[in-house]
Amino acid sequence: xxxxxxxxxxxxxxxxxxxxxxxxxxxxxPASALTSGGSADAGLYFKLEPGWHxxxxxxxDSGEPPRMKWTLPDGISAGPLQFPVPKRLPxxxxxxxxxxxxxxxxxxxxxxxxxxxxxxVLHAKVDWLVCREVCIPGKAELEATRPVTNQASKAxxxxxxxxxxxxLGNRLPQSPPSAFKAGFEPTATGFRLTLITSQKETQAxxxxxxxxxxxxxxxxxxxxxxxxxxxxxKKDANLTTNPGQLRGVLELSNGRAYEIAAPAGAPxxxxxxxxxxxxxxxxxxxxxxxPSPSTNRxxxxxxxxxxxGLAFLGGLILNLMPCVFPVLFLKGLALMQxxxxxxxRLRTHGLVYTAGILVSFWVLVAVLLGLRSAGGRLGWGFQxxxxxxxxxxxxxxxxxALSLAGQFEIGLSLTSAGGSLAAxxxxxxxxxxxxxxxxxxxxxxxxxxxxxIGYALAQPGAVTFAVFTALxxxxxxxxxxxxxxxxxxxxxxxxxxxxxxxxQVISVPIxxxxxxxxxxLANAYGAAVLAALLVGFLLIAIAGWFLGRWPAQRWSTIIAxxxxxxxxxxxxxxxxxxxxxxxxxSARSGExxxxxxxxxxxxxxxxxxxxVDFTASWCLSCQVNERVALTTPEVRKAFAxxxxxxxxxxxxxxxxxxxxxxxxxxxxxxxxxxxxxPGEASPRLLPEVLTPGIVTDALNKLPRGxxxxxxxxxxxx
Amino acid sequence: MAARSRLASSSxxxxxxxxxxxxxxxxxxxxxxxxxxxxDFTATDSQGRTQSLNQxxxxxxxxxxxxxxxxxxxxHYVSGNMQNLQKEWTAKGVVWFxxxxxxxxxxxxxxxPQENAYLAQMHAAPTAVLLDSxxxxxxxxxxKTTPQMFVIDPQGKVIYAGAIDDKPTPDTDDIxxxxxxxxxxxxxxxAGKPIATSYTRSYGCSIKYRD
Numbered sequence: 001x002x003x004x005x006x007x008x009x010x011x012x013x014x015x016x017x018x019x020x021x022x023x024x025x026x027x028x029x030p031a032s033a034l035t036s037g038g039s040a041d042a043g044l045y046f047k048l049e050p051g052w053h054x055x056x057x058x059x060x061d062s063g064e065p066p067r068m069k070w071t072l073p074d075g076i077s078a079g080p081l082q083f084p085v086p087k088r089l090p091x092x093x094x095x096x097x098x099x100x101x102x103x104x105x106x107x108x109x110x111x112x113x114x115x116x117x118x119x120x121v122l123h124a125k126v127d128w129l130v131c132r133e134v135c136i137p138g139k140a141e142l143e144a145t146r147p148v149t150n151q152a153s154k155a156x157x158x159x160x161x162x163x164x165x166x167x168l169g170n171r172l173p174q175s176p177p178s179a180f181k182a183g184f185e186p187t188a189t190g191f192r193l194t195l196i197t198s199q200k201e202t203q204a205x206x207x208x209x210x211x212x213x214x215x216x217x218x219x220x221x222x223x224x225x226x227x228x229x230x231x232x233x234k235k236d237a238n239l240t241t242n243p244g245q246l247r248g249v250l251e252l253s254n255g256r257a258y259e260i261a262a263p264a265g266a267p268x269x270x271x272x273x274x275x276x277x278x279x280x281x282x283x284x285x286x287x288x289x290x291p292s293p294s295t296n297r298x299x300x301x302x303x304x305x306x307x308x309g310l311a312f313l314g315g316l317i318l319n320l321m322p323c324v325f326p327v328l329f330l331k332g333l334a335l336m337q338x339x340x341x342x343x344x345r346l347r348t349h350g351l352v353y354t355a356g357i358l359v360s361f362w363v364l365v366a367v368l369l370g371l372r373s374a375g376g377r378l379g380w381g382f383q384x385x386x387x388x389x390x391x392x393x394x395x396x397x398x399x400x401a402l403s404l405a406g407q408f409e410i411g412l413s414l415t416s417a418g419g420s421l422a423a424x425x426x427x428x429x430x431x432x433x434x435x436x437x438x439x440x441x442x443x444x445x446x447x448x449x450x451x452x453i454g455y456a457l458a459q460p461g462a463v464t465f466a467v468f469t470a471l472x473x474x475x476x477x478x479x480x481x482x483x484x485x486x487x488x489x490x491x492x493x494x495x496x497x498x499x500x501x502x503x504q505v506i507s508v509p510i511x512x513x514x515x516x517x518x519x520x521l522a523n524a525y526g527a528a529v530l531a532a533l534l535v536g537f538l539l540i541a542i543a544g545w546f547l548g549r550w551p552a553q554r555w556s557t558i559i560a561x562x563x564x565x566x567x568x569x570x571x572x573x574x575x576x577x578x579x580x581x582x583x584x585x586s587a588r589s590g591e592x593x594x595x596x597x598x599x600x601x602x603x604x605x606x607x608x609x610x611x612v613d614f615t616a617s618w619c620l621s622c623q624v625n626e627r628v629a630l631t632t633p634e635v636r637k638a639f640a641x642x643x644x645x646x647x648x649x650x651x652x653x654x655x656x657x658x659x660x661x662x663x664x665x666x667x668x669x670x671x672x673x674x675x676x677x678p679g680e681a682s683p684r685l686l687p688e689v690l691t692p693g694i695v696t697d698a699l700n701k702l703p704r705g706x707x708x709x710x711x712x713x714x715x716x717x
Numbered sequence: 718m719a720a721r722s723r724l725a726s727s728s729x730x731x732x733x734x735x736x737x738x739x740x741x742x743x744x745x746x747x748x749x750x751x752x753x754x755x756x757d758f759t760a761t762d763s764q765g766r767t768q769s770l771n772q773x774x775x776x777x778x779x780x781x782x783x784x785x786x787x788x789x790x791x792x793h794y795v796s797g798n799m800q801n802l803q804k805e806w807t808a809k810g811v812v813w814f815x816x817x818x819x820x821x822x823x824x825x826x827x828x829x830p831q832e833n834a835y836l837a838q839m840h841a842a843p844t845a846v847l848l849d850s851x852x853x854x855x856x857x858x859x860x861k862t863t864p865q866m867f868v869i870d871p872q873g874k875v876i877y878a879g880a881i882d883d884k885p886t887p888d889t890d891d892i893x894x895x896x897x898x899x900x901x902x903x904x905x906x907x908a909g910k911p912i913a914t915s916y917t918r919s920y921g922c923s924i925k926y927r928d
Contacts, residue, residue: 061923062861062862062923063923064886092923092925092926093859093861096923129887133823133824133925134787135788212918238751
């Protein structure tokens with residue numbers, strides 16, 4: 001009988017820890033005694049076998065968090081489990097939130113002044129779900145006993161509870177500081193969460209507290225901003241009404257994580273503020289102040305109409321860039337040759353050319369958006385960072401220029417096959433001329449395009465398409481206008497012998513473009529790669545000779561095609577195997593240091609202004625600006641007088657740090673000229689087309705005291 | 718001739734547009750929206766027959782994602798709850814598909830004879846059990862857990878998607894007091910009434926898709 005009683009008692013006595021399938025669970029109460037009228041920190045600790053996990057309060061797409069049910073003596077109560085910052089647990093197409101290896105869920109024990117029973121038996125029923133490939137629900141009964149005393153004796157603790165709590169009890173998300181402001185706005189696919197932290201944030205991950213609001217597996221696109229960040233979140237497909245608040249945990253870099261409840265609407269302050277309005281310079285005023293005189297800093301959200309208009313204008317201007325003009329001339333030539341044709345034929349040519357440009361832009365944008373959603377940070381001009389692409393482009397233009405110069409006729413062998421093919425060649429030719437115009441236009445980021453592209457790539461897909469469509473239409477407009485407005489064809493000169501001369505003359509700017517491409521390639525990848533390209537040109541010239549010497553013969557066309565294939569192979573092989581280490585362009589001039597974020601901070605902490613030239617060897621306007629405005633004697637003197645530190649960020653080959661910095665400045669292409677003024681959090685941006693006067697004006701506007709004691713007043717320009 | 722080339726250009730144009738448009742939508746699986754048409758599928762059942770959703774136009778269809786090893790599924794089978802639902806609703810003309818999307822070698826995967834033996838042992842009465850080991854149907858519906866339920870009306874619209882009931886536990890005790898969302902949806906729809914809860918977060922084990 002006694003034996004049975006004893007056995008029963010033993011069975012009833014739970015301990016404070018238990019081993020279960022794939023985990024060890026423990027009730028953690030560090031205090032050796034509970035003080036009446038006080039409270040005590042406590043926790044629920046799980047140690048998990050490798051690969052097994054338990055879940056956050058919102059487990060995500062599958063899973064359930066652990067729960068506790070208490071049996072407590074009178075006067076003692078336990079608060080709810082608190083959840084530390086979780087990890088993302090992807091599972092195939094699902095996304096869960098939880099913990100691996102070990103986790104401690106803190107909670108508070110409150111002891112009323114009237115609490116009597118000593119010792120207090122704290123009894124809990126815990127149940128959980130632990131999963132790896134399969135899920136195993138588990139439960140345990142845990143018990144801890146602590147005396148209740150009247151005196152506070154905080155010093156005495158119990159092991160291993162105290163060590164466990166000290167190590168794992170401080171991983172809860174914090175309340176955000178009062179300076180933080182958050183808000184969210186609906187977007188086409190979900191929400192844009194904006195957080196203002198007064199510094200640029202480059203890492204963020206949002207864990208929603210409420211289920212069925214967000215699409216958990218969707219990637220969260222982070223846009224760092226000068227004073228914080230925005231995070232694009234995809235909503236649950238079945239969300240019918242937007243929530244009033246986005247609640248959850250936002251994890252930033254360096255282990256910071258905050259429990260936020262972002263209300264609908266943009267936060268009160270701006271997340272990329274105008275220069276001159278920082279917390280340091282504002283004493284009593286609100287965070288917003290009048291916009292600064294600098295017109296180059298992108299305003300928070302320019303109207304869509306204005307941006308689309310600017311994009312159209314940018315496209316028009318692109319026609320004037322040396323990258324595009326030769327192609328326009330080519331088509332103008334063809335147009336003049338067909339000046340006597342039917343009006344509708346001309347119109348169709350114009351439409352097909354426009355279609356070629358539109359489709360190329362759309363394909364490019366679709367690829368960009370696809371890559372963007374994959375998390376890459378790529379900007380306009382990125383394809384020129386590939387040496388293979390550069391070589392192929394140079395070869396293509398060389399081939400074209402040879403034909404214009406008269407070595408051979410393109411399409412002759414095809415037209416001999418029949419009249420229908422000639423017509424086909426015409427439309428297909430127009431279409432692919434449009435495509436060519438886009439490919440070659442890309443690295444010439446015209447002045448107005450910078451803002452439009454920077455804006456559009458941060459917007460949802462539909463807006464990006466609208467902006468790029470406007471860009472494409474602007475690019476296509478001049479030629480399309482010529483074909484659509486029949487009257488204007490009369491303005492064009494009548495066909496004649498001069499056309500052949502013009503054709504040969506046009507080959508000159510195309511050859512010039514080829515030289516430029518070759519120079520870019522040589523600059524970035526070395527003389528060996530240039531030599532390989534020149535060998536490629538020889539191959540092309542030989543192919544052209546075949547086409548010219550034996551025109552319209554199948555066998556000669558085949559030989560020429562084979563030689564061209566050889567050129568393609570050479571272009572693909574050479575850059576990878578012959579490239580020399582890229583010489584940094586800063587080696588050219590001792591005054592300019594290579595850029596890095598740390599260097600900028602270092603000079604800023606010394607109180608010096610910093611001028612950063614974001615450039616690339618393939619960026620023509622960058623090269624022009626450098627020669628015209630940045631390296632002239634007067635400008636160099638102005639820089640020296642103002643004690644400006646000069647840094648050059650070379651983006652010729654894709655550099656992640658530079659790409660991120662460009663994005664944080666609201667741009668995604670080069671050139672960008674940033675002047676960091678001491679005392680201002682974000683830099684002043686200069687226009688994309690520089691003159692010495694613009695640079696010296698900007699230096700003159702530096703605040704007194706930012707430069708050396710003797711401020712030289714420049715009487716320049 | 719000119720017309721043909723124009724057609725060729727414009728079809729190239731259209732195809733590129735479609736590709737571009739689909740790329741712009743994103744790279745994740747499409748979610749099922751309650752109220753939108755249920756995507757059609759074809760699958761082989763445990764009796765070797767080919768089943769497709771469109772065969773059952775003009776009928777209510779219930780899709781039940783299943784994994785016999787998952788504790789949450791076992792809760793509804795060991796207690797007889799799921800079998801009762803199947804009998805009750807198939808008697809009223811509802812087509813009930815149990816879908817198994819576990820990859821070969823993963824928990825829940827069964828061969829046809831194994832599944833038929835399980836059905837007999839559990840006295841389960843679905844219209845058919847679809848063996849979806851390559852996960853096509855699961856991914857088409859973005860099914861996440863077992864159990865997960867979809868109810869489709871005779872017009873082919875999804876009218877309920879989510880959990881089987883409102884008690885996300887593995888305890889059979891929690892069945893009796895639970896609000897069964899499938900019963901609610903079918904009862905309301907058959908009476909011509911609006912469905913109170915048409916979308917919930919499903920609970921259960923994650924579906925063990927093939928990689």
